[in-house]
Amino acid sequence: MNPHGRTRRYAVRPFALATALTVIGICVAKEWQGLGRLHFLGYDYAFFYNAFLHVLAGQADWNHLYNPASERAFLTAHGYPMDPHNHYVYPPQFAWIFAWLGLFPFGLSLALWRMLSMTAGMFGVYWTMKTLWPRIRRGHFLLAVAATLTLTPFQLDIAVGNVNTILFALLALAFYAIHRLDKPTVGALALAAAAAIKVTPLALLVAFAIQRRWNVVTRSLSILALGLAASFLFLGWESTAAYAAHFLQFGKQSMANGPAPYNQSLLGVLELLWSKGRGGSTPTWLSLLFDAYALALVFVIGAAMRRKPWTSESIRIGLSALLPVAVSPLVEQPHMVLTLPALMASFHLIRRHPVASARRTYALLLATAYGLQTLPATFLVNHLTRWVPSLYWLHIQMFVSFACILGALLMMARRHASRPAARTATVA
Template sequence: MDVSARTGRYAIRPFVIAMALIVIGICVVKEWQGLGRLDFLGYDYAFFYNAFLHVLAGQTHWHQLYNPAAERSFLIAQGYPIDPHNHYVYPPQFAWMFAWMALFPFDASLALWRVLSIAAGMFGVYWTMKTLWPRIRRGHLFLAVAATLTLTPFQLDFAVGNVNTILFAFLALAFYAVYRLDKPLVGAIALAAAALIKVTPLAILLAFAIQGRWNVVARTLMVLLLGLLSSFLFLGWDSTAAYATHFLQFGRQSMANGPAPYNQSLLGVLELLWNKGRAGSTPTWLSLLFDVYAVALLFVIGAAMRRKPWSSDAIRIGLSALLPVAVSPLVEQPHMVFTLPALMASLHLIRRDTRAASRRTYAAMFGLAYGLQTLPATFLVNHATRLLPSLYWIHIQMFISFVCILGVLLIMARRGASQPLTRTAAVG
């Protein structure tokens, strides 16, 4: 054994880590400063807070809770820019669940919301790690949380005050309860809470149905129904019924913000490449192409999750987490927080792979997927396109990251590269 070489490697490791932390810290500061100059810090939360105020005041009718004029007035009062395509597009139950946040002044409420989001992110990482590795070391948990905080989707979610990190925590708890604790009711409560906040997590319910976990599906629907009925006692039923009828309209309004980098789905990427970064209408055939892609991908993911006994729980967790991003026509960068369980599941599978050649390939794909989501990569892309506008097409890094993660999981599912989760494995 070359002791001197090992000593030198261990000596340089703290230096490399320290330099990486400094670079990431600078990127975080610059990201928040840039959003501050654009008056986007807390921008999304302003829409939430306005809805919370309406619920506290008993103004829960559709035309009150989703009043664009009231939203614009509140945003102008807080000094935020006005975008005609942005509105409060979440279910009335979200405003009902968090209306107590409006008991505080806006700035204090925003600060509390960020604390809740950061705590949710940490718990989400912890629950995901505990699902994959039942015994985890504090150092590995610290590194996982630190690595998560370097990701652009999480930083954007914290900065603008959106709810995706809290949704990630609920989904991580659902996976932990179902796959590790074997407590479907706890998982159902977490999943139903996420679905009451935002419709997107219902895709996870579809994933459980594909896997034949009907106990989770049935309990989730029951808890969801109870949650809706409870909300009707205060909200009434008309705002929820109107929300359901306007759901597709809300989607079209959000899509009007444009292609990548705003929309990192395949549809957003195709729109970017078709229009070459210029404003313009999107041909109908692109939307039809995406519909075909979404259906085909849903079939492929479903088949991979049902490849018994070859597909492990880690593969099912990863593919389930990717499902909301995979089939959605609108994937904003903060939405990519849902890919973190898939990233961690990929790492778990790669560490267990005994084939050196395939392990190197998977590790390269994993490294690319993670690296493209980090803040330094986002800054590199932004600066490159600012200097060379002809490089507009490189604003698709989040979609490429998604493809890499999906590729690792699908290939491993096909090759049967892993075994079911055990209760004795440990990180290290």
């Protein structure tokens, strides 16, 4: 052991940490300044807050809660830009759960929402790490938090005031309760809460059904049904019924905002490449192609999660986290926060992989996936496409990141499945 070498390493660490924090701070400040110039800071939360006010005023019916004229008046009064395709598109239960935030003035309420989201994000990172690593060091946790702070989806979600970071925390809690603590009821509570806030997390129930975790599926649905029934006492049932009837219409309205970079699903990417960045209507065949892709992906992910005895819990966690993003025809950049458990599960698996050559391949995929989600990559793409418009296709970076994570997890699942059982037992 060289004591001088160890001393040098300890001396370098504070410098490296200070440099990393400086770079993170500059990137975050630049991102928020850019959003501020566009008047997008708190933009999504303005729709939420307007819905909260309606619930507090006893106007939880469809005509008030989802009234475009009311939304336009509120956004105009607070200096936000108008877009005819943007609306409050969440279930009435979301506005009911968080209506207490409408008791505060808008600026203070937005600050509280951001504090809640930031706290939820930190807990989400912690729960995910505890699921994968039973014992974690404080330094490793702080490093994971710092890495999360560099991600464009996380910063964008906090800045505009969306709810994806809170959803990430609920899904992380569900994974922790189910896979580490073996408490399916706690996991079901978290999943039901996430589904009451937004419909997308219901895809997680498909993942647990594939794994035959029927206790999680049935308890989640039972708790969700009880929660809906309780909400009807305050909201009535009409607004929920109307929301269900208009759900597909909401999706079409949101999709009208255009392809990537707004929509980072495969459908958004194909639309961008088809229109060459000029916009326009979506051909029917593109929608049909995406439907076939989403269905095929469910079967592929399901097959990977059902492999036994070789498939580890980490692969199941990663693939389950990716499923809501995989099947959604609309993936905005903040939605990519939901891929964080898959990123961390991939890192955990790569560090444990016994084959060096394969480990390098998976590490390259993971580094690419993480790098494409970071703020510097977003800044670079934005600048390049502004200077050279013909590079419009670079705006598919979030989809490429998703594809890299999915590819790494599927390949690791396949590798484990092809290994002889005796060899697996030796390695384990």
